[in-house]
Amino acid sequence: MARRLNLEEIGRRAGVSRSTVSRVVNDDPNVSLKTKKRVEAVITETGYRPHAAARSLALNSTDVLGLVIPSAVETLFADPYFGRLIFGISRATNEVQMTLTLFLFGDVPDEESIISRVVSPGLVDGVIVTATTMGDPLIDYLRGAEMPFVVIGRPDDGGPVFSVDVDNRGGARAAALHLANLGRRRMALISAPANTSAGVDRTSGFLDGLAESDLDLEGRIREGDWTEGSGRAAMEELLADQPDAVFAASDRMAVGAMSAIRAAGLRCPEDVGVVSFDGLIAPDQTSPPLTSVVQPVRKVGERAVKLLKAVVDDTVALPECIVFPTELAVGGSCGALPEKVL
Amino acid sequence: MARRLNLEEIGRRAGVSRSTVSRVVNDDPNVSLKTKKRVEAVITETGYRPHAAARSLALNSTDVLGLVIPSAVETLFADPYFGRLIFGISRATNEVQMTLTLFLFGDVPDEESIISRVVSPGLVDGVIVTATTMGDPLIDYLRGAEMPFVVIGRPDDGGPVFSVDVDNRGGARAAALHLANLGRRRMALISAPANTSAGVDRTSGFLDGLAESDLDLEGRIREGDWTEGSGRAAMEELLADQPDAVFAASDRMAVGAMSAIRAAGLRCPEDVGVVSFDGLIAPDQTSPPLTSVVQPVRKVGERAVKLLKAVVDDTVALPECIVFPTELAVGGSCGALPEKVL
DNA sequence: CTTGCCTTTGGGAGCGCTCACAATATAGAG
DNA sequence: CTCTATATTGTGAGCGCTCCCAAAGGCAAG
Numbered sequence: 001m002a003r004r005l006n007l008e009e010i011g012r013r014a015g016v017s018r019s020t021v022s023r024v025v026n027d028d029p030n031v032s033l034k035t036k037k038r039v040e041a042v043i044t045e046t047g048y049r050p051h052a053a054a055r056s057l058a059l060n061s062t063d064v065l066g067l068v069i070p071s072a073v074e075t076l077f078a079d080p081y082f083g084r085l086i087f088g089i090s091r092a093t094n095e096v097q098m099t100l101t102l103f104l105f106g107d108v109p110d111e112e113s114i115i116s117r118v119v120s121p122g123l124v125d126g127v128i129v130t131a132t133t134m135g136d137p138l139i140d141y142l143r144g145a146e147m148p149f150v151v152i153g154r155p156d157d158g159g160p161v162f163s164v165d166v167d168n169r170g171g172a173r174a175a176a177l178h179l180a181n182l183g184r185r186r187m188a189l190i191s192a193p194a195n196t197s198a199g200v201d202r203t204s205g206f207l208d209g210l211a212e213s214d215l216d217l218e219g220r221i222r223e224g225d226w227t228e229g230s231g232r233a234a235m236e237e238l239l240a241d242q243p244d245a246v247f248a249a250s251d252r253m254a255v256g257a258m259s260a261i262r263a264a265g266l267r268c269p270e271d272v273g274v275v276s277f278d279g280l281i282a283p284d285q286t287s288p289p290l291t292s293v294v295q296p297v298r299k300v301g302e303r304a305v306k307l308l309k310a311v312v313d314d315t316v317a318l319p320e321c322i323v324f325p326t327e328l329a330v331g332g333s334c335g336a337l338p339e340k341v342l
Numbered sequence: 343m344a345r346r347l348n349l350e351e352i353g354r355r356a357g358v359s360r361s362t363v364s365r366v367v368n369d370d371p372n373v374s375l376k377t378k379k380r381v382e383a384v385i386t387e388t389g390y391r392p393h394a395a396a397r398s399l400a401l402n403s404t405d406v407l408g409l410v411i412p413s414a415v416e417t418l419f420a421d422p423y424f425g426r427l428i429f430g431i432s433r434a435t436n437e438v439q440m441t442l443t444l445f446l447f448g449d450v451p452d453e454e455s456i457i458s459r460v461v462s463p464g465l466v467d468g469v470i471v472t473a474t475t476m477g478d479p480l481i482d483y484l485r486g487a488e489m490p491f492v493v494i495g496r497p498d499d500g501g502p503v504f505s506v507d508v509d510n511r512g513g514a515r516a517a518a519l520h521l522a523n524l525g526r527r528r529m530a531l532i533s534a535p536a537n538t539s540a541g542v543d544r545t546s547g548f549l550d551g552l553a554e555s556d557l558d559l560e561g562r563i564r565e566g567d568w569t570e571g572s573g574r575a576a577m578e579e580l581l582a583d584q585p586d587a588v589f590a591a592s593d594r595m596a597v598g599a600m601s602a603i604r605a606a607g608l609r610c611p612e613d614v615g616v617v618s619f620d621g622l623i624a625p626d627q628t629s630p631p632l633t634s635v636v637q638p639v640r641k642v643g644e645r646a647v648k649l650l651k652a653v654v655d656d657t658v659a660l661p662e663c664i665v666f667p668t669e670l671a672v673g674g675s676c677g678a679l680p681e682k683v684l
Numbered sequence: 685c686t687t688g689c690c691t692t693t694g695g696g697a698g699c700g701c702t703c704a705c706a707a708t709a710t711a712g713a714g
Numbered sequence: 715c716t717c718t719a720t721a722t723t724g725t726g727a728g729c730g731c732t733c734c735c736a737a738a739g740g741c742a743a744g
Contacts, residue, residue: 122395
């Protein structure tokens with residue numbers, strides 16, 4: 001009665017052997033049509049489903065991918081970026097008929113136990129790592145455990161890894177050039193944490209663009225922590241230096257900056273132009289709509305999954321770094337009229 | 343050389359049997375200290391980690407929980423609710439030393455393949471289901487597959503299920519009473535989708551509160567879809583009826599409503615008071631700060647995990663429905679002075 | 685020295701699956 | 715009708731782990 005449903009049992013009921021049932025389940029063409037029908041009937045009737053763990057053990061492959069976010073403090077999660085990324089990765093994972101498991105680090109005590117699960121064999125076939133900070137030991141753990149992985153972002157050290165990133169530097173540079181073209185001269189920067197590759201790249205890209213325009217920050221720079229609150233605080237300080245434009249390294253920080261500008265009785269874009277990075281805020285969510293460097297978050301997620309699958313299947317030769325271009329989406333916050341979009 | 347690391351191999355190197363190594367790995371006290379040390383040394387030295395799938399097969403338990411969100415359209419994901427919920431669940435899962443896998447339904451083609459994975463044995467020990475719509479067949483699939491599950495929200499039909507919910511009805515009622523106490527008389531409602539239990543409960547709770555105050559909506563009701571845009575559109579329509587207050591069934595919709603109020607040249611709270619549900623928006627993110635019915639999202643997630651674990655471990659008798667209370671957090675948007683908080 | 689008890693260790697079987705290969709059935713050609 | 719070639723099915727072994735029980739070792743009491 002309480003006999004566990006397995007290949008043997010299905011075979012018994014259909015009058016065939018375990019192998020034949022296995023063939024049917026796995027769409028092996030070497031089964032006669034008649035047998036196949038019979039077995040399929042029994043499977044539907046019993047509601048049999050193969051045991052995933054047994055399959056994983058035999059195949060030494062789980063069809064599960066992991067997504068590791070080592071610095072998932074709750075505030076960080078308020079950023080729409082992660083929702084979007086998780087969504088994109090999840091979709092792509094579904095598309096290749098795999099399952100996604102999530103490793104979010106809360107506080108330090110978790111860490112060790114999570115890492116040990118991440119790298120333990122037989123749980124996931126490979127992992128996507130994102131939001132790492134410079135010098136994060138996780139990468140080395142993964143290497144040591146021979147767990148296939150793909151990094152979203154730019155890996156910190158020179159070691160060869162597979163990675164998917166966006167052109168943070170180019171995007172930030174475009175933001176600077178755009179503001180310079182609009183005649184802004186006293187620009188300010190709300191940068192992202194310098195212990196992340198995105199933070200570093202966006203800052204240096206913005207400085208590149210300024211330099212090309214013969215401009216300089218002259219100290220009008222504050223580091224935020226991706227949050228709206230930090231953007232607001234940074235802007236409040238920066239306003240003392242009377243900038244005529246500000247580049248915030250993330251949408252959330254830009255929203256904070258805009259509220260600080262408004263609170264100071266200044267107008268955006270007339271008094272202070274704002275350009276941000278991410279492109280995740282819908283035009284009708286801020287007024288004026290944010291001009292932002294758009295990064296293709298979903299594409300990044302999808303590409304990361306495809307790349308990881310290739311790494312797992314060993315169908316890719318050398319570590320490759322894929323970099324997606326970014327694009328400036330002009331709203332009203334920078335002072336350009338939407339009609340004047342290049 | 344390329345000998346796979348397993349219990350047998352570790353045992354060979356430590357001069358003991360696979361059973362002894364297993365005992366060491368699982369902290370079985372029946373091992374002499376000397377042996378234990380020796381085995382542990384080999385384990386550290388080799389970086390051995392037990393094979394999760396093999397373990398799962400032998401134990402018939404995976405230590406993995408699933409989180410199923412069957413209606414994860416991308417827009418839905420823009421709501422801070424899900425980020426918060428996923429975070430809470432993830433933390434709680436880590437705390438009990440388990441792993442979380444995510445089943446997000448994208449579009450319909452995914453569905454079947456995802457469901458079949460959700461209910462397939464050996465992948466997860468149980469699942470938490472949230473954001474279901476009325477009549478979602480998923481619940482029946484889970485029942486049929488004998489997969490332990492816990493629903494977040496109120497299950498649609500009468501069938502006995504384990505569930506964790508918040509007091510949507512009581513919270514919405516409190517919102518109505520609060521506004522009525524402040525002297526508002528022409529209230530409007532931006533409701534959440536009527537095919538969700540939260541939508542239904544928040545609407546009926548609000549109506550309860552109005553009735554107790556001898557008030558009526560008189561048709562000033564529009565259904566939103568949780569998004570900011572839908573809140574804005576709903577408010578634009580409702581303004582024609584000149585309401586003096588509005589209750590939006592979610593924070594996001596309230597933010598949309600506030601922007602519609604502002605766009606119409608009206609003031610909040612003076613002309614139209616606003617109360618929302620969720621309590622996920624920081625006070626400094628809107629001006630004036632939102633008065634909102636706070637639901638303990640993280641607690642809900644944590645409780646769901648604990649309950650599911652109890653169901654999986656079979657340490658709980660009858661299906662129980664846990665309902666968390668909600669609490670009105672008074673900001674400025676309703677017209678009450680923060681000092682006047684009851 | 686023997687006996688019995690408790691601690692510690694080892695070996696067999698089995699979890700449900702896949703794979704390789706052997707065995708059988710089927711069919712077509714001679 | 716026999717013989718091979720091919721299509722189809724069954725069997726054994728093994729993936730790495732846990733559990734159960736038997737075997738071995740240690741120790742104190744008789």
